[in-house]
Amino acid sequence: MNIITACSTKNTVDEVVKDINEQLVLFDAKLLLYFASSKYAPDYISRKMQEAFPDSAVFGCSTAGEIISGKMLDDSVVAMAFNAEAINDVKIEVIENLQEEGGVKKAFASFENHFAVPMSEMDSQKYVGIVLVDGLSGAEEGLIETIGDMTNVVFVGGSAGDDLKFTATHLYANGQSYSNAAILALLKPGTEFTFIKTQSFCDLGKILEVTKADEEKRMVYEFNGKPAAVAYAEAVGVSVEEVAKHFMHNPVGLLIEDEPYVRSPQQIKDNGSMAFYCGVGEGMELSLLESTDIIRDTRIAVNQAVKELGKVSGIINFNCILRTLELKQKNLTKEYGEVFSAIPTVGFSTYGEAYIGHINQTATMLVFK
């Protein structure tokens, strides 16, 4: 096995790190990726995890729930270890102060120096990136767009969580913790890989064109020339007062070749505008969506990846917190965990997902052969 997982539900950082270290003691980890409940002190867990694996590249983030092969967890730490066969090489960079320009450029210069290949020429079938972002920074769209402009290498990932407290999320690298930051990790896997982007919605055939919006503030003021909340409520078929109850089951999506890139409503403001969990630009034609079967759709997506690669040795799953909440509401977390029971899997419930762009109510996954 070139990729293995470990997890711990112990109460203290010291106990957790000892527990995970014991599970991985016989494994020569080149890279250790971990996701930790926000109940663990951020600086301390980052320091202790790096100290426990001094010869490994170690990074991770705080979560709103964790995923390990066969199970969805809360209040735990989950980890995935890769040996040098699985990951031939890796370089981790931290971008601090996300509002300042130039962070991606600096990180990419470091990658180019390390791998001796320009990012613009890097083979997207030989290299892959992981991006973890402060989930309360509101900076994901610009970051991911800049990455996408500068390279064909695909960066997949998610926004760190804090167990729905919405006070602070943390990124872990270099034995330290960071906020208002992002971690970019560039991997050169020793094996093939692919991606899963899965969301469980059908198109209801109702178009909401964004006619007035502030993309950076994630605000939509008007759909179809009407106050956003009015037009959205009309499309859903309920009153404005009732419509917030439908946010989870009826988000909107930008359909690209019939594949929705989901934008989830967050809140209706007093003036009838709507806040979203990601940026929505003027002129975009969004389709009203309705939720379907997460378990069935995820199983199909995982099976397709297994078929594509022939076998799967590991999955990193960035699963939207809104999907996790829906699974909890429907009492289906056990069934969701079981979709991954036969495959070494690690993941977490995110405050946003990354795959080509910043998206909501989606699971993005990196899948290794």
Add this chain to the structure above:
Amino acid sequence: MAGRIRRMIDSVIQQRAVGNPMLEKIIKTKMILKGVNPNKYTLESDDDPVVLEKLERMLRELK
């Protein structure tokens, strides 16, 4: 003036995808997420400076 957007879209796709259909799909998706839908522009489309700037950035940043 008209048609620059269509020509620039084709140029971005050609330069970045270099004939790889998978990359072409990803680049078109990136464009649509930026608010530039390649399917909506023809050689008769007006030269919208906001759209042109988004495409110019895609060419510039890769160099």
